[in-house]
Amino acid sequence: xxxxxxxxxxxxxxxxxxxxxxxxxxxxxxxxxxxxxxxxxxxxxxxxxxxxxxxxxxxxxxxxxxxxxxxxxxxxxxxxxxxxxxxxxxxxxxxxxxxxxxxxxxxxxxxxxxxxxxxxxxxxxxxxxxxxxxxxxxxxxxxxxxxxxxxxxxxxxxxxxxxxxxxxxxxxxxxxxxxxxxxxxxxxxxxxxxxxxxxxxxxxxxxxxxxxxxxxxxxxxxxxxxxxxxxxxxxxxxxxxxxxx
Amino acid sequence: xxxxxxxxxxxxxxxxxxxxxxxxxxxxxxxxxxxxxxxxxxxxxxxxxxxxxxxxxxxxxxxxxxxxxxxxxxxxxxxxxxxxxxxxxxxxxxxxxxxxxxxxxxxxxxxxxxxxxxxxxxxxxxxxxxxxxxxxxxxxxxxxxxxxxxxxxxxxxxxxxxxxxxxxxxxxxxxxxxxxxxxxxxxxxxxxxxxxxxxxxxxxxxxxxxxxxxxxxxxxxxxxxxxxxxxxxxxxxxxxxxxxx
Numbered sequence: 029x030x031x032x033x034x035x036x037x038x039x040x041x042x043x044x045x046x047x048x049x050x051x052x053x054x055x056x057x058x059x060x061x062x063x064x065x066x067x068x069x070x071x072x073x074x075x076x077x078x079x080x081x082x083x084x085x086x087x088x089x090x091x092x093x094x095x096x097x098x099x100x101x102x103x104x105x106x107x108x109x110x111x112x113x114x115x116x117x118x119x120x121x122x123x124x125x126x127x128x129x130x131x132x133x134x135x136x137x138x139x140x141x142x143x144x145x146x147x148x149x150x151x152x153x154x155x156x157x158x159x160x161x162x163x164x165x166x167x168x169x170x171x172x173x174x175x176x177x178x179x180x181x182x183x184x185x186x187x188x189x190x191x192x193x194x195x196x197x198x199x200x201x202x203x204x205x206x207x208x209x210x211x212x213x214x215x216x217x218x219x220x221x222x223x224x225x226x227x228x229x230x231x232x233x234x235x236x237x238x239x240x241x242x243x244x245x246x247x248x249x250x251x252x253x254x255x256x257x258x259x260x261x262x263x264x265x266x267x268x269x270x271x272x273x
Numbered sequence: 274x275x276x277x278x279x280x281x282x283x284x285x286x287x288x289x290x291x292x293x294x295x296x297x298x299x300x301x302x303x304x305x306x307x308x309x310x311x312x313x314x315x316x317x318x319x320x321x322x323x324x325x326x327x328x329x330x331x332x333x334x335x336x337x338x339x340x341x342x343x344x345x346x347x348x349x350x351x352x353x354x355x356x357x358x359x360x361x362x363x364x365x366x367x368x369x370x371x372x373x374x375x376x377x378x379x380x381x382x383x384x385x386x387x388x389x390x391x392x393x394x395x396x397x398x399x400x401x402x403x404x405x406x407x408x409x410x411x412x413x414x415x416x417x418x419x420x421x422x423x424x425x426x427x428x429x430x431x432x433x434x435x436x437x438x439x440x441x442x443x444x445x446x447x448x449x450x451x452x453x454x455x456x457x458x459x460x461x462x463x464x465x466x467x468x469x470x471x472x473x474x475x476x477x478x479x480x481x482x483x484x485x486x487x488x489x490x491x492x493x494x495x496x497x498x499x500x501x502x503x504x505x506x507x508x509x510x511x512x513x514x515x516x517x518x
Contacts, residue, residue, distance in 0.1 A: 050356070052297030052345055054309035057364065062307035064299035064345035066360045066411070086362075086409060100297055100309035112388070115311045117331075119302065143356065147414070164331060166311070169392070 032232035032249015037173035038183035041116040041165045044101050045071045046185035049140050051101040053079070054119075055090035063090055069099060070133070070140035072157065075118065075180040078133035079156040080144055091156060095121045099158055112168045116175075118160035125157045133157050186230045187257045195260045199225040199233075206264070209271035211237045215246045230254040233264070277477035277494015282418035283428035286361040286410045289346050290316045291430035294385050296346040298324070299364075300335035308335055314344060315378070315385035317402065320363065320425040323378035324401040325389055336401060340366045344403055357413045361420075363405035370402045378402050431475045432502045440505045444470040444478075451509070454516040456482045460491045475499040478509070 035043065053067040065087045069077040077099055081088040091097060098119035125133055133155050138144055147153065163175040188195075199207060204222065211223035220237050227234040232249035250263040251270075280288065298312040310332040314322040322344055326333040336342060343364035370378050378400050383389055392398065408420040433440075444452060449467065456468035465482050472479040477494035495508040496515075 052299075052309045054297075054299045054307035056305075056307050060301075061341045061364050061407075062299035062301050062343055063362065063364060064297045064309055064343045065362055066297075066345060066347055066356065068356050096306045098307055098309045100311060102311055117308065117310055119306050119308060141356075162306075
């Protein structure tokens with residue numbers, strides 16, 4: 029049994045951008061100090077991010093003065109050890125877009141951030157598109173990689189990402205025996221005592237396996253990548269069937 | 274009945290720093306682009322933050338080259354509209370501290386980030402102290418202020434902050450009648466139909482009051498500021514008694 033593909037760094041980065049709507053913006057203050065602030069953003073699907081920023085806010089004034097910027101987006105919800113979880117920084121230049129490009133960015137932003145409909149009509153907001161020139165993904169301790177901008181643009185976000193947290197809870201709460209069967213039959217731990225799902229994605233699931241010799245991390249791959257948001261259930265049922273056959 | 278004090282901007286900023294251990298760091302990349310990345314930090318109690326950063330990480334290399342940096346810290350847990358919640362940016366210079374100062378910063382960091390004990394022994398980590406020179410607090414839409422560095426250093430964090438989310442849930446789940454009594458008797462809404470607690474802090478609580486004329490936000494102040502982490506219960510019991518007397 030293969031342990032299965034893992035998401036590439038580009039897929040991880042695209043998945044973070046596609047499933048999150050706030051992040052930290054880095055801009056340059058007038059004295060040259062890098063300024064970290066919170067922003068909401070909309071994923072534009074190609075690695076770029078749409079921002080709607082007040083010209084009264086420090087980061088808005090900063091962008092007007094110098095368009096160099098970066099956006100750091102982290103996995104939500106925050107967990108106890110945030111550094112163990114994924115985040116990506118896209119760095120490049122923000123452009124105050126106009127015309128069709130502005131309309132597209134604005135529509136994406138208002139769809140992603142419904143609250144913005146209440147203040148968009150105030151005159152001090154400007155639509156920016158931050159286009160990455162350099163991308164760095166960090167998946168946790170010891171997992172990190174640079175991502176080519178073209179690869180980020182071409183990568184598909186994991187369609188199961190929004191359902192993953194619920195699926196993990198459900199598997200651990202209601203399907204402990206199935207997870208144990210996977211550990212025993214598919215991952216070569218015939219003496220496993222228990223197994224918990226620690227992560228799940230379109231390509232498979234991570235197990236934390238309790239054995240008489242201690243805990244072992246492992247991974248079980250799905251037969252096929254899951255193609256739709258609601259596909260995790262069928263894929264794990266199939267793995268369970270395989271483990272018990 | 275007074276609506277009660279609200280936390281000052283300096284108190285809000287201190288409370289955020291004291292109750293959070295991760296944030297976004299802004300540093301300068303070698304091409305001058307501001308670089309936003311995730312960091313864990315420890316509050317040093319005077320507005321400064323201790324960081325332990327790998328010299329292999331981009332933000333670590335950036336700090337070695339140029340110590341100008343900022344740290345943005347946001348209210349946790351994230352809520353649906355993150356921009357409606359508090360955050361603070363402290364901007365200044367990071368210093369690679371030595372001697373007693375390093376020992377103090379290291380101890381604070383390891384106490385705040387237990388996971389760091391596992392990797393501190395690797396040789397590539399360096400202890401930095403980021404000292405604010407400029408501080409900006411944003412409390413949500415339309416609530417923001419600059420904070421003097423001396424005021425930040427002097428302000429007390431709200432001792433009830435870590436207990437607030439649980440207290441709000443408890444008041445709304447189990448004490449709706451008490452909240453309604455407060456709205457009717459203490460805030461001048463004798464025809465209030467219902468009231469929910471939307472925020473609570475050492476000085477009082479925010480109510481969202483349903484009336485026949487629509488929703489009204491209001492605030493009820495405690496008789497005295499709550500001085501200890503477990504003091505919210507007694508303060509709200511006292512308000513309830515007052516509302517019913």
